[in-house]
Amino acid sequence: MTVPYAEKLPGKISEIETAWKDFQIEQNAEILHELYRLVHGLANSSKAFGFLELSTVARALVQDLKHLIHVGIVTSGPEFEQINGQMLELRRAMNIAPSYLPEIILTPTDMGRIKQEPINSKQIFLIDDDVETAEDLALQLRYYGYEVKVFNQLGEFQSAIKQIPSAIVLMNIEFPEDRLSGIKAIKEIQKNLAQPARVIFISAYDNIILRLGAVRAGSIAYFVKPVNSAELIDQLDSLTSFQAQEPFRVLIVDDSSALLAYHEAILKQAGMAVRTVLKPMDIMETLHDFNPDLILMDVYMPECSGIELAKVIRQLNNFVSIAIVYLSSENDFNTQLEAMSLGGDDFLVKPIEPQQLVSAVTSRILRARLLRSFMVRDSLTRLFNHTSIKEQFSREVARSRRLGTPLSFAMVDIDYFKKVNDTYGHAAGDRVIKSLARLLKQRLRRTDIVGRYGGEEFAIIMTDTDAFSAAKVMDEIRKAFSYLVHVSDDKEFSVSFSCGVADLAHFADVASLGDAADKALYQAKEKGRNQVMLHSDSSGNMQPLI
Numbered sequence: 220m221t222v223p224y225a226e227k228l229p230g231k232i233s234e235i236e237t238a239w240k241d242f243q244i245e246q247n248a249e250i251l252h253e254l255y256r257l258v259h260g261l262a263n264s265s266k267a268f269g270f271l272e273l274s275t276v277a278r279a280l281v282q283d284l285k286h287l288i289h290v291g292i293v294t295s296g297p298e299f300e301q302i303n304g305q306m307l308e309l310r311r312a313m314n315i316a317p318s319y320l321p322e323i324i325l326t327p328t329d330m331g332r333i334k335q336e337p338i339n340s341k342q343i344f345l346i347d348d349d350v351e352t353a354e355d356l357a358l359q360l361r362y363y364g365y366e367v368k369v370f371n372q373l374g375e376f377q378s379a380i381k382q383i384p385s386a387i388v389l390m391n392i393e394f395p396e397d398r399l400s401g402i403k404a405i406k407e408i409q410k411n412l413a414q415p416a417r418v419i420f421i422s423a424y425d426n427i428i429l430r431l432g433a434v435r436a437g438s439i440a441y442f443v444k445p446v447n448s449a450e451l452i453d454q455l456d457s458l459t460s461f462q463a464q465e466p467f468r469v470l471i472v473d474d475s476s477a478l479l480a481y482h483e484a485i486l487k488q489a490g491m492a493v494r495t496v497l498k499p500m501d502i503m504e505t506l507h508d509f510n511p512d513l514i515l516m517d518v519y520m521p522e523c524s525g526i527e528l529a530k531v532i533r534q535l536n537n538f539v540s541i542a543i544v545y546l547s548s549e550n551d552f553n554t555q556l557e558a559m560s561l562g563g564d565d566f567l568v569k570p571i572e573p574q575q576l577v578s579a580v581t582s583r584i585l586r587a588r589l590l591r592s593f594m595v596r597d598s599l600t601r602l603f604n605h606t607s608i609k610e611q612f613s614r615e616v617a618r619s620r621r622l623g624t625p626l627s628f629a630m631v632d633i634d635y636f637k638k639v640n641d642t643y644g645h646a647a648g649d650r651v652i653k654s655l656a657r658l659l660k661q662r663l664r665r666t667d668i669v670g671r672y673g674g675e676e677f678a679i680i681m682t683d684t685d686a687f688s689a690a691k692v693m694d695e696i697r698k699a700f701s702y703l704v705h706v707s708d709d710k711e712f713s714v715s716f717s718c719g720v721a722d723l724a725h726f727a728d729v730a731s732l733g734d735a736a737d738k739a740l741y742q743a744k745e746k747g748r749n750q751v752m753l754h755s756d757s758s759g760n761m762q763p764l765i
């Protein structure tokens with residue numbers, strides 16, 4: 220159980236008094252800095268927990284200690300006496316009840332911002348006076364399970380959207396009557412809808428005036444013709460996906476256990492996954508294990524400062540892009556700038572309102588995830604790219620070995636793919652790759668990690684899964700994929716894949732496990748393709764899963 224803040228105060232103040240006594244005996248600069256840090260922490264936490272009188276006294280003491288650090292060590296004189304007096308004041312102020320109890324209440328707007336549920340509608344309204352272009356695009360979208368209704372005139376669309384306001388609107392901007400007709404029509408419609416319509420604009424032109432007009436009409440995205448259908452489908456998938464976004468992962472580093480618990484409670488209430496680290500030197504294991512989206516970092520801490528810690532983290536290859544937000548009572552603008560120039564992304568000043576903390580963390584994470592996705596995702600399938608899946612493979616193998624849990628690795632390769640490209644064209648080949656990526660994402664568990672390993676090759680890491688169960692799942696996906704009918708220029712065709720599976724119980728490190736899955740895949744190809752092969756023991760025995 221967490222100890223209430225008030226009960227921790229006597230201990231905190233005794234610690235400060237002891238440091239002050241030690242300083243007087245030893246006259247040592249290190250003790251003086253430690254004392255400064257302790258009082259600084261008390262000033263922050265007491266304000267956050269409503270002990271305003273105590274916070275004021277502590278803050279004045281912070282200033283005096285800063286002065287002492289600056290002028291050098293004195294153990295007598297007016298400065299010294301003043302600090303002695305303030306030490307007594309701390310004890311007195313500690314017993315004054317808090318003037319308010321901080322409540323962790325989030326407004327519905329905050330919660331709405333965090334938990335934006337996607338609307339489950341696959342209905343698309345596509346409005347374009349160019350009949351041929353519209354039908355081409357509609358055909359592509361239909362391959363991916365979207366119901367597309369094409370309108371060549373604005374009037375018909377305006378009545379349809381009133382009937383189905385949840386439809387996603389793909390609106391062309393230019394019409395013969397007016398070069399801005401699409402934007403104007405959407406603006407009119409938005410006025411009369413309870414929830415704003417979800418609109419994506421399409422235009423033959425790419426300029427700031429049109430883009431600004433589109434944003435002002437409430438658009439989600441803007442595509443320039445000829446539309447890249449793979450990118451458009453990604454956008455539509457993210458708007459309609461049933462898979463809720465993975466909870467935001469925040470790591471809080473603060474040497475005040477009271478503030479740690481307080482900020483943890485706020486962020487958890489907002490639906491985030493939170494880990495806390497009290498001692499900065501303990502951060503490494505949690506960092507690798509938890510893989511946070513964002514680190515909320517105190518600036519003044521013992522052993523090493525938040526700024527130094529941020530520099531260390533920035534030098535770790537896997538964490539160059541992680542968001543780091545300082546949370547400190549330091550309101551000196553120059554220190555803030557310095558902290559930002561040394562690896563931080565934002566600087567929040569304590570005490571912070573719960574709503575502000577949630578929205579600052581949310582917007583930073585959304586942006587960090589977007590930027591990271593460009594680095595770690597493959598642009599055609601949005602699956603993890605080669606580098607990223609290899610990194611995750613190493614990490615997951617290390618974790619499973621540490622925890623003693625099962626892990627399987629599967630390699631998938633589309634059969635006779637060269638023939639698909641040669642017969643139906645590269646664009647059709649791309650669609651096949653994308654459809655397999657979608658199927659894998661749909662059928663596998665959320666905890667499974669799927670990556671595009673190479674051109675028509677995929678890799679899947681299944682945690683907590685032994686090789687036999689993994690092979691069974693892969694075999695079901697194999698069957699489903701082979702039943703899919705692909706279409707290209709009115710010609711229909713089907714494609715299959717081969718798969719090799721191995722697990723950590725038989726191959727105990729990344730290299731041998733990867734190699735075993737690869738060999739099993741090779742065997743599956745050798746034995747006639749369209750099958751899953753299980754590499755179930757280190758002596759090289761393999762068994763087909765039919």
Ligand SMILES: Nc1nc2c(ncn2[C@@H]2O[C@H](COP(=O)(O)OP(=O)(O)OP(=O)(O)O)[C@@H](O)[C@H]2O)c(=O)[nH]1
Nearest residue numbers: 632633634635636637638640645646648649674675
């Ligand atoms: N359309 C498309 N084709 C790709 C992509 N990446 C790789 N390819 C093609 O995939 C084909 C792979 O051919 P191969 O490695 O000979 O294998 P295969 O034809 O699938 O035959 P098996 O694997 O032996 O069943 C090559 O023709 C590549 O050009 C891509 O992103 N899109």
